[in-house]
Amino acid sequence: MVKELETDLLAKGIRPTAMRLLVLDYLLKQSAAVSLNDLETYFLKADRITLYRTLKKFEDKGIVHKIEDGTSSVKYALCPESCYGMAYCDLHLHFYCTQCQNTFCLPKTRIPELQLPENYQPEEISLTVKGKCSNCS
Amino acid sequence: MVKELETDLLAKGIRPTAMRLLVLDYLLKQSAAVSLNDLETYFLKADRITLYRTLKKFEDKGIVHKIEDGTSSVKYALCPESCYGMAYCDLHLHFYCTQCQNTFCLPKTRIPELQLPENYQPEEISLTVKGKCSNCS
DNA sequence: GATAAAATGCAATGCAGTTGCACATGCTTA
DNA sequence: TAAGCATGTGCAACTGCATTGCATTTTATC
Ligand SMILES: [Mn+2]
Ligand SMILES: [Mn+2]
Ligand SMILES: [Zn+2]
Ligand SMILES: [Zn+2]
Numbered sequence: 652m653v654k655e656l657e658t659d660l661l662a663k664g665i666r667p668t669a670m671r672l673l674v675l676d677y678l679l680k681q682s683a684a685v686s687l688n689d690l691e692t693y694f695l696k697a698d699r700i701t702l703y704r705t706l707k708k709f710e711d712k713g714i715v716h717k718i719e720d721g722t723s724s725v726k727y728a729l730c731p732e733s734c735y736g737m738a739y740c741d742l743h744l745h746f747y748c749t750q751c752q753n754t755f756c757l758p759k760t761r762i763p764e765l766q767l768p769e770n771y772q773p774e775e776i777s778l779t780v781k782g783k784c785s786n787c788s
Numbered sequence: 789m790v791k792e793l794e795t796d797l798l799a800k801g802i803r804p805t806a807m808r809l810l811v812l813d814y815l816l817k818q819s820a821a822v823s824l825n826d827l828e829t830y831f832l833k834a835d836r837i838t839l840y841r842t843l844k845k846f847e848d849k850g851i852v853h854k855i856e857d858g859t860s861s862v863k864y865a866l867c868p869e870s871c872y873g874m875a876y877c878d879l880h881l882h883f884y885c886t887q888c889q890n891t892f893c894l895p896k897t898r899i900p901e902l903q904l905p906e907n908y909q910p911e912e913i914s915l916t917v918k919g920k921c922s923n924c925s
Numbered sequence: 926g927a928t929a930a931a932a933t934g935c936a937a938t939g940c941a942g943t944t945g946c947a948c949a950t951g952c953t954t955a
Numbered sequence: 956t957a958a959g960c961a962t963g964t965g966c967a968a969c970t971g972c973a974t975t976g977c978a979t980t981t982t983a984t985c
Contacts, residue, residue, distance in 0.1 A: 666982070668932065687972080698934050703973075708932095721856050721914060723942090724972065746908060757908070763900040765915075770922035771883060771894070777858060778902075779914045785907035803951080805963065824941080835965050840942075845963095860973090861941065 663712045670697060674705050675714075683753035684718050684726035684745075720747040720754045720779055728756050745779045750787035800849045807834060811842050812851075820890035821855050821863035821882075857884040857891045857916050865893050882916045887924035 656675050657667040665671060677693060678685060690702040706727050709715040718726040743758040762778050782788075793812050797804040814830060815822060827839040843864050846852040855863040880895040899915050919925075 666931070668982080670933085700935080700974090701933055704932080719856070719858050744902065744904075746904075749911065757905060759905060760903055763902075765881065765900075765917070766897055767881075767883075767917070768894060768896060768922065770925050771917075772920040772925045773917045774886065774919040775917065777914075777916045777918075780902070780904070780908075780910045780912065781914075782911040783909040785905065788907050788909045803962070805950085807964085837943090837966080838964055841963080 659714075663714050665708060665712050665714070670694075670701055671705055671708075673697075674702065674709075678709075678715065678727075678729050681728075683755055684720070684728040686724045686726050688724060718745050718754055718756075718779075719777065720745055721781065722747065722752075722754075726754045728754075731756075731758055742776060743778075745777075746784060747779060747781045748784035748787055749781055750783055753784065755784060796851075800851050802845060802849050802851070807831075807838055808842055808845075810834075811839065811846075815846075815852065815864075815866050818865075820892055821857070821865040823861045823863050825861060855882050855891055855893075855916075856914065857882055858918065859884065859889075859891075863891045865891075868893075868895055879913060880915075882914075883921060884916060884918045885921035885924055886918055887920055890921065892921060 653672060653676075656672050656679075660667040660671060660675065673694065674690065677690070687699070687703055687706060690697070690706070691699055694702065706715065710717055710727065714730060715727040716730050718728060720726055742762055743756060744760040744762065746755045746757050747753075748755070762776050765773070765776070767773060790809060790813075793809050793816075794804040797808060797812065802808060810831065811827065814827070824836070824840055824843060827834070827843070828836055831839065843852065847854055847864065851867060852864040853867050855865060857863055879899055880893060881897040881899065883892045883894050884890075885892070899913055902910070902913070904910060
């Protein structure tokens with residue numbers, strides 16, 4: 652329902668333009684994280700920069716989080732519902748499959764407590780595993 | 789002692805050219821990981837590409853490991869002695885300090901066992917923490 | 926509908942990484 | 956030692972991805 656997507660965006664302070672609704676709809680349907688290139692490939696008629704800025708806006712407003720999976724391109728995935736303050740949104744593991752080259756959020760695998768050396772003050776944690784995903788193993 | 793550095797390189801199957809010895813010496817003196825740009829800045833007269841290929845060769849031969857710390861540029865740091873098979877060389881935490889912008893290997897903080905969902909087969913793990921290092925906190 | 930704010934499209938730029946190729950240097954071995 | 960081959964180096968050019976400027980269009984508000 653487009654109405655729902657509209658209110659989703661409005662609730663986060665994002666003007667629900669046509670392009671943004673399409674991108675949000677697309678994101679909702681993905682099981683893997685999405686790169687700008689993925690969007691370009693899917694929305695052939697759309698302008699690359701608009702897609703870029705759409706992702707950026709979504710990230711700023713906390714509806715997606717950025718994933719650096721060690722490949723050359725940044726990925727994005729929708730934040731889980733629980734992610735309000737958006738400070739610890741991506742405090743979960745990301746898995747990059749070397750076979751199908753998809754990147755997955757694995758929110759069920761929480762990042763364990765870390766014992767840092769004295770005086771190191773953590774602010775952000777990123778845990779990325781490469782390997783074979785459940786489809787490819 | 790240059791002789792020592794030479795044998796170090798030879799032992800890993802790397803021809804000890806002048807540039808390589810200088811780079812190795814430089815790496816040995818660093819406490820933080822090093823980017824290509826760092827090398828360029830330090831070795832003003834050296835050719836960028838030669839430095840690039842030096843790092844690449846060092847990585848291939850297992851004397852440095854690559855660190856993707858979430859910044860725009862890849863860093864390199866010497867592998868610990870223990871790193872023979874070089875498969876699990878960088879199985880330790882990397883810390884990027886948002887203040888001094890240095891990246892540190894924290895080999896004492898081992899990466900904990902992870903409970904991945906069924907059928908996910910890990911091959912490589914990268915754990916990066918951003919925050920304030922011991923000098924800056 | 927007039928107005929201001931925000932989004933879009935196109936072009937251009939920046940930057941890190943990478944490659945090709947000609948030349949230089951070092952190693953091998955006859 | 957000299958020739959011949961393998962490897963390293965320097966310069967130029969190119970790639971991919973991210974990012975910005977600016978004129979135009981669309982949207983929200985009055
Ligand atoms: Mn995620
Ligand atoms: Mn390290
Ligand atoms: Zn896969
Ligand atoms: Zn610091």
